[in-house]
Amino acid sequence: xxxxxxxxxxxxxxxxxxxxxxxxxxxxxxxxxxxxxxxxxxxxxxxxxxxxxxxxxxxxxxxxxxxxxxxxxxxxxxxxxxxxxxxxxxxxxxxxxxxxxxxxxxxxxxxxxxxxxxxxxxxxxxxxxxxxxxxxxxxxxxxxxxxxxxxxxxxxxxxxxxxxxxxxxxxxxxxxxxxxxxxxxxxxxxxxxxxxxxxxxxxxxxxxxxxxxxxxxxxxxxxxxxxxxxxxxxxxxxxxxxxxxxxxxxxxxxxxxxxxxxxxxxxxxxxxxxxx
Amino acid sequence: xxxxxxxxxxxxxxxxxxxxxxxxxxxxxxxxxxxxxxxxxxxxxxxxxxxxxxxxxxxxxxxxxxxxxxxxxxxxxxxxxxxxxxxxxxxxxxxxxxxxxxxxxxxxxxxxxxxxxxxxxxxxxxxxxxxxxxxxxxxxxxxxxxxxxxxxxxxxxxxxxxxxxxxxxxxxxxxxxxxxxxxxxxxxxxxxxxxxxxxxxxxxxxxxxxxxxxxxxxxxxxxxxxxxxxxxxxx
Numbered sequence: 001x002x003x004x005x006x007x008x009x010x011x012x013x014x015x016x017x018x019x020x021x022x023x024x025x026x027x028x029x030x031x032x033x034x035x036x037x038x039x040x041x042x043x044x045x046x047x048x049x050x051x052x053x054x055x056x057x058x059x060x061x062x063x064x065x066x067x068x069x070x071x072x073x074x075x076x077x078x079x080x081x082x083x084x085x086x087x088x089x090x091x092x093x094x095x096x097x098x099x100x101x102x103x104x105x106x107x108x109x110x111x112x113x114x115x116x117x118x119x120x121x122x123x124x125x126x127x128x129x130x131x132x133x134x135x136x137x138x139x140x141x142x143x144x145x146x147x148x149x150x151x152x153x154x155x156x157x158x159x160x161x162x163x164x165x166x167x168x169x170x171x172x173x174x175x176x177x178x179x180x181x182x183x184x185x186x187x188x189x190x191x192x193x194x195x196x197x198x199x200x201x202x203x204x205x206x207x208x209x210x211x212x213x214x215x216x217x218x219x220x221x222x223x224x225x226x227x228x229x230x231x232x233x234x235x236x237x238x239x240x241x242x243x244x245x246x247x248x249x250x251x252x253x254x255x256x257x258x259x260x261x262x263x264x265x266x267x268x269x270x271x272x273x274x275x276x
Numbered sequence: 277x278x279x280x281x282x283x284x285x286x287x288x289x290x291x292x293x294x295x296x297x298x299x300x301x302x303x304x305x306x307x308x309x310x311x312x313x314x315x316x317x318x319x320x321x322x323x324x325x326x327x328x329x330x331x332x333x334x335x336x337x338x339x340x341x342x343x344x345x346x347x348x349x350x351x352x353x354x355x356x357x358x359x360x361x362x363x364x365x366x367x368x369x370x371x372x373x374x375x376x377x378x379x380x381x382x383x384x385x386x387x388x389x390x391x392x393x394x395x396x397x398x399x400x401x402x403x404x405x406x407x408x409x410x411x412x413x414x415x416x417x418x419x420x421x422x423x424x425x426x427x428x429x430x431x432x433x434x435x436x437x438x439x440x441x442x443x444x445x446x447x448x449x450x451x452x453x454x455x456x457x458x459x460x461x462x463x464x465x466x467x468x469x470x471x472x473x474x475x476x477x478x479x480x481x482x483x484x485x486x487x488x489x490x491x492x493x494x495x496x497x498x499x500x501x502x503x504x505x506x507x508x509x510x511x
Contacts, residue, residue, distance in 0.1 A: 032374060041474050046458075063374065063455035077363030078373055182473030189475075207475030237363050237371065 077235030146176025324395025354452030
């Protein structure tokens with residue numbers, strides 16, 4: 001009998017131990033930011049969020065998913081701020097009443113990476129659409145995100161410009177991974193495929209193998225990030241005041257220079273361009 | 277990549293360094309997983325015992341359902357729990373999304389059918405053995421279930437461990453409902469997924485070795501308790 005009681009008290013202690021977890025860090029106030037894998041995996045948030053927290057005492061919790069999923073989560077009211085990179089989808093989000101207003105924050109650019117052996121002969125090109133057309137013509141492997149993310153949308157726009165119908169090639173030389181940027185780069189490195197990546201994720205990516213940048217510098221590969229406060233009128237649980245404080249800070253002189261000061265191996269990853 | 281010895285070296289390095297972040301991640305993994313297993317046992321053990329010990333109409337269907345639910349896909353469970361806990365879902369006002377509690381809920385749903393289905397089988401085998409005795413002694417249904425559960429307790433420990441194994445290795449559900457938020461809902465499996473997506477394959481593998489070591493320690497602890505209990509029972 002005593003053994004059973006001891007067992008029960010063990011169970012109880014495990015249960016009680018978990019109870020306060022949900023609220024343990026709530027004291028200083030926190031906000032939830034729906035954002036993308038590129039901002040998280042590149043280490044940008046680890047660089048700027050402690051600065052914001054030191055200044056305001058507000059803890060920022062980041063959920064990093066693809067832009068498409070981030071926007072859907074925010075449209076469900078599951079987040080206070082949306083920080084992504086797909087301008088037209090962001091404008092739709094605001095127009096639907098889910099967001100208060102959209103502001104430009106920063107940009108970087110996309111690059112086409114590929115195997116050093118360069119089977120399609122595109123290395124050094126600066127016309128992205130022409131390079132993609134050549135990859136299609138050569139039937140060289142291309143790893144696509146295929147996940148409705150900001151990068152995926154940008155890639156599809158480039159294919160449209162190049163006049164290649166990738167849906168017809170799906171499963172042949174055109175491989176849709178349906179996963180995040182890093183997972184797609186892992187695939188590309190493993191099978192020797194080309195891929196479109198944002199430069200920040202590429203620079204900080206740790207498993208490059210013999211993959212290198214093949215195409216860069218095309219103005220259409222410009223990658224703009226925007227920030228939006230989720231609309232508290234439509235989603236009453238949104239912490240409007242704290243969220244607005246974060247938006248204001250990111251757009252402020254301090255926030256913008258914090259973004260500019262982040263670099264890996266001497267390379268700046270994001271270029272602030274908020275309009276003030 | 278320095279091969280497997282490099283991975284093992286880094287794993288030992290991680291454990292020896294006892295980094296505060298890693299300790300928090302291990303602690304969260306243990307608390308979420310063990311809580312889910314305990315709750316799943318509270319529900320699944322009696323449920324499995326009842327289905328196993330009695331004949332009733334629809335028992336075959338109940339067997340089938342319990343067995344099929346063992347194969348619940350974690351991502352689907354994650355999505356369902358997300359839709360329930362989302363601010364625009366029915367349980368939104370509880371504000372549980374992206375908390376450890378949400379992860380416990382999702383894992384409990386995943387683990388309960390495993391506990392129930394395996395308990396049912398263990399209890400049924402035992403019940404066949406005890407059936408005549410129960411009948412001759414005129415044992416009531418509640419006492420019958422209690423006696424069966426008690427006498428099967430050592431095999432049920434293994435059942436609980438099977439549930440723990442499922443929960444501790446699971447990533448699909450906790451990633452969706454927890455959000456893998458640093459210092460809040462990041463646990464071993466989601467950290468491994470994150471490092472993989474950063475291309476830090478060696479660190480990801482080293483974390484995997486740490487997770488394996490964790491599972492080893494938990495299993496060893498349970499086996500030790502079981503050994504002591506068996507000795508006490510036969511003393």
